[in-house]
Amino acid sequence: MEFSKSFNIQALVKTIKGELKLGSNDPYSFIAPCAYDTAWLAMVPDESRPCQPMFNNCLDWVLSNQNEEGLWGEYDGHGMPTIECLPATIACMIALKRWKTGEMIIDKGMAFIEANAEKLIGEIHGSNCPRWFAIVFPAMVEMAQTSGLEIIFPDRKKRVVMDIFYKRERILEREELVDKHHYPPLLSYLEALPALCNFDQEDVHKHLHADGSLFQSPSATAGAFMATGNKDCLNYLQALAQRSTNGVPQTYPMDEELLKLCMVNQLQRLGLAEHFNQEIEGLLEQVYRNYMNQDQSRPKWTNSMETQLYKDSLAFYLLRMHGFSVSPWMFCRFLREEEVQDQIERNHEYFSSVILNVYRATDLMFPGDHVLEEARSFSRKLLEKTISKANKDQNIVPFPSFQSVIKHELRFPWMARPDHLEHRMWMEEKNNSGLWMGKTCFHRLSCLQNDKLKQLAAQNYEFRQTIYKSELEELTRWSKSWGLSDMGFGREKTSYCYFAVAASTSVPHDYEIRMMVAKSAIVxxxxxxxxxxxGSLDDLEKITDAVQRWDAKGLSGHSKTIFDALDNLVNELARKYFRQHGTDITNSLRDIWSETFASWFTEAIWSKTGFIPAAEEYIETGMISIASHTLVLPASYFLNPSIPYYKLNPAQYESITKLLMVITRLLNDIQSYKKEQKEGKTNFVLLHLKENPEADIEYSIAYTREILEKKKKELLEHALMDGFNDFSKPCRHLHLSCVKVFQMFFDSSNRYDSNTEMFQDIQKAFYIPVEIGAPKPLPLHSGSKKRYPTVAANYHFDQRYKNRNYIRLAANCLVSQPLSGNPYMKMPMAPNFKLCFM
Incomplete structure (x- = not known):
């Protein structure tokens, strides 16, 4: 069974590698087309034959890519359509209507809107309506009406629609076409702007990019060309249509290096990096060379400032995680540009995906990275603000599931999250194809690529579950056979111990490493x-002496059981190592365990005699008694056989090992001080409080956390970067994994001592299948296609709009005057519209 699963995984990996080709394949194949922008190109008439579309491939895409439920666009994290699909669906229907084709498809789209419009706009309330939606949606409704399409909204939602129109009025009155306060600028929505905005050819020409685009937006550039006939816009659109033969992206051109980095990030988050190591390393080496060769002063921000910041923060994260030496200024330069910061803060909802990426990058903070501390504070403040608003209105953040991702990142420190469960969460996150927010929707991985990656990720995860379950059963039998699971006192943590080692690393080490560390943790x-x-002091003195001598003579009962299990474990490891490498490491293993038992005996004497050590004396013993080094150093022999003997002796521990020992001790002490205080024991928090009588317990905890954070930064640098020690990368990463395990157990409480807190995590890690499903189909309107008067004709006059310009705007917006002689840009007024606002 396991062989069959492994074979299927490898076959799928081979298929995906052939399609991805991270180093050479067209990166545009990674990105899903944007229905809204593709529809706009489909609307462009041929210059020489105005009765035909200029870009037939875009029209064909619209005809071929309507979803089963009748919409064009995307689903949210619950498999339901998002509000993005409303303007996209209307735009696609307008394009089809323009060329008198796809009548049945249009009817299906209309039926979808009739059946689902109430739900989709139900939570939008005036001022809380997303800015982009308030600009684009009214324009699409108006264009549909002038094209002869009656967009139907339920009577009880017409006030909501009216509020959206009113918000557009306020946006158009308040904002300049291009200003420094709003992003993206109003002119980037040119295709959706009514004639009263008074833009002209000069406005278009002034803001054209060198490639002929308007803010690199296909839809805005299509609108600009149809309005002005600008030849540079035409050249841009033709190049875009030629490059993107299967629907166009919502931004063009896109940073191809960024697209590849996004794919690498997706592979890592899905737990698939182990299958693409060579490809990932090759790509990151190229990114690093490009970074080192570029002007480190960096140019000013471009029109795609959010894309640049997303790329730079993602590149920093991936490069640093893979051991490349990069400066935080690679992406933190925005902190020295007040105008950019102001723009991000004013438009934080739009920038939410970028800000989240900045926040993630600050997880990898080394000593002295003060600019990362500043970036973390800045990004966290804005993410909290976004979530606060989203809790009041679900449309502030485009997807509810994206809100949950932000909350997860803010609630759980990166070091407290086991990789195995993080991969599962990302697989089950149905919006994980969303990369960063664009003008009207997220940039997304293509459906084909994402579906195959999810399939591979699910198979890979469940294959691991099969192995993990089998090994846990074996470990349980071992623990029982040596009497460790039935001692009659203390904690039975066989499952916890195995879960910790299996779930803590992104690439599981081999069977021997997992079992070695788990057995050590049980002992x-x-x-x-x-x-x-x-144990009494006499019992403890005997077993401590026995371990020093490594002789069970004089032991009985629990002491004998513990020593025999330990002796078996050490001998087993020594035999395996000797068979593999021809060296006897028995004495080295015994030395590490002897040191650990001696520290436990010292602490027992302190506790039973009431002796209170100084904080410095306590930490010297406590960093040994926490026994984290006892877990990782024996395993390091197997991961790095060339480690010099003296590096594993207590007096010669590497700095990364000493950091691990201190960090794990302090993590434990912060969560255990109440329990240990009741039991008459001491720990670092309590000792600091005793030595500083003017302080309170909160101050002592804060002081301990300050030390802890400093040490974690040091360890992270030693774990990720070469040159700090003689350990191989796998050894260093094992140290980091151990810290993550302790952080997980002691992040906000003592989860290790709880019999219930870890239960659900263990179930997800080993037993519960991954839940990855296709979007749920929506029921279409079951009755006949009941037609209502147009939205405009059914707005009820409301006294609160009497003294505002809304009535004038609502009527005039439907009369768009052309900026040039292009006949398609003439929008006649919708029937009955004048009557309803008389």
Whole structure:
């Protein structure tokens, strides 16, 4: 069974590698087309034959890509259509109506809107309506009406629609076509702007990009060309249509390096990096060379400022995670540009995906990275603000599931999240194809690529589950056979111990490493509890002496059980190592365990005699008694056989090992001080409080956390970067994984001592299948296609609009005057519209 699963995974990996070709394939194939922008290109008439479309491939895409439910566009994290699909669907229907084709498809789209418009706009309320939607949606409704399409909205939602129109009025009155306060600028929505905005050819020409685009937006550039006949716009559109033969993206051109980085990020988040290591390393090396060769002063921000910031922060994160030496200024230069910061803060909802990426990049903070601290504070403040608004109105953040991703990032520190479960969460996050917010929707991975990656990720995850379940059963039998699971005191943590090692690394080490660390953790837990709560001083002195001598003579009962299990474990590891490498490491393993048992005995003496050590003396013993080095150093022999002998002796521990020991001790102490205070024991928090009588417990905790954060930054640098120690990368990453395990157990409470808190995580890690499903189909309107009068004709006059310009705007917006002689841009007034506002 396992062989069959492995074979299927490798076959799918081979297929995906052939399609992806990270180093050479067209990166545009990674990005899903945008229905809204493709529809706009489909509307452009041929210059020589105005009765025919200029871009037949775009019209063909519209004809071929209507979803089963009748919409064009995307689904949210729950498999339901988003508000993005409303303007996209209307735009596609307008394009089809323009060329008198796809009548049945149009009817299906109309039926979808009739059946679902109430739900889709139900939560939008005036001022809380997203800016982009308030600009684009009214324009699409108006264009549909002038094209002869009656967009039907339920009577009880017409006030909501009216509020959206009113918000557009306020936007148009308040904003300049291009100003420094609003992003994207109003002119980037040119295709949706009514004639009263008074833009002209000079406005278009002034803001054209060198490639002939208007803010690199296909839809805006299509609108500009139809309005002005600008030849540069035409050249841009023709180049775009030639490059994108299967629907166009919402931004063109796109940064091809960014698209590849997004694919690497997706592979890592899905837990698939182990299958694409060579491709990922090759791409990152190229990105690093480009970074080192570019002008480090960096040019001014371009019109696609959000894209640049997204790319730079993502590149920094991936490069630093893979051991490349990069400066935080790679993406943090925005902190020295007040105008850019102001723009991000004013438009934080639009920038939410970019800000989240900045926040993630600050997870990888080294000592002295003060600019990253500033970036973290800035990004966290804006993410919290976005979530606060989203809690009041679900449309502030485009997808509810995206809100959950932000909340997850803010609630759980990166170091407290086991990789295995993070991969699962990302697989089950149905909006994980969304990369960053564009003008009217997220840039997304193409459906084909994302579906195959999800399929591979699910198979890979469930294959691991099969292995993990089998190994946990074996470990349980081992623990029981040596009497460790039935001691009658303390904690039985076999599942916790195995879960910790299996779930903590993105690429699981081999069977021997997992079992070695898990067995060591079981012995440590049982022995530590024996020293803490069961053994008398006489018992503890005997077992400590026995371990120093490595001789069980004189032991009995629990002491004998613990020693025999430990002796079996050490001998087993030594035999395996000797068979593989021809060296006897028995004495080195015994030395590490002897040191650990001696520290437990010292602490037991302190506890039973009431002795209170100084904080410095305590930490010297406590960093050994936490036994994290006892877990990772024996495994390091197997991961890096060339480690010099002296590096694994207590007096010669590497700095990364010492950092690990201190960090894990302090993590434990912050969450255990109340329990240990009741039991008459001490820890670092309590000792600091005792030595600083003017302080309170909160101050001592804050002081300990300050030390902890500093040490974690140091360890992260030692783990990710070369040159700090002689350990190989796998050894260093094992140290980092151990820190993450302790952070997970002791982040906000002592989860290790709880019998219930880890239950659900263990179930998800080992037993519960991954839930990856296709979007749920929506029921179409079941009755006959009941026709209502147009929205405009059914607006009821409301006294609160009497003294405002809304009535004038609503009527005049439907009379768009052309900026040139292009006949298609003439929009006649909708029937009955004058009557309803008389």
């Amino acid at each position: 440590i837990t049982v022995a530590d509890d024996f020293y803490d709560m069961e």
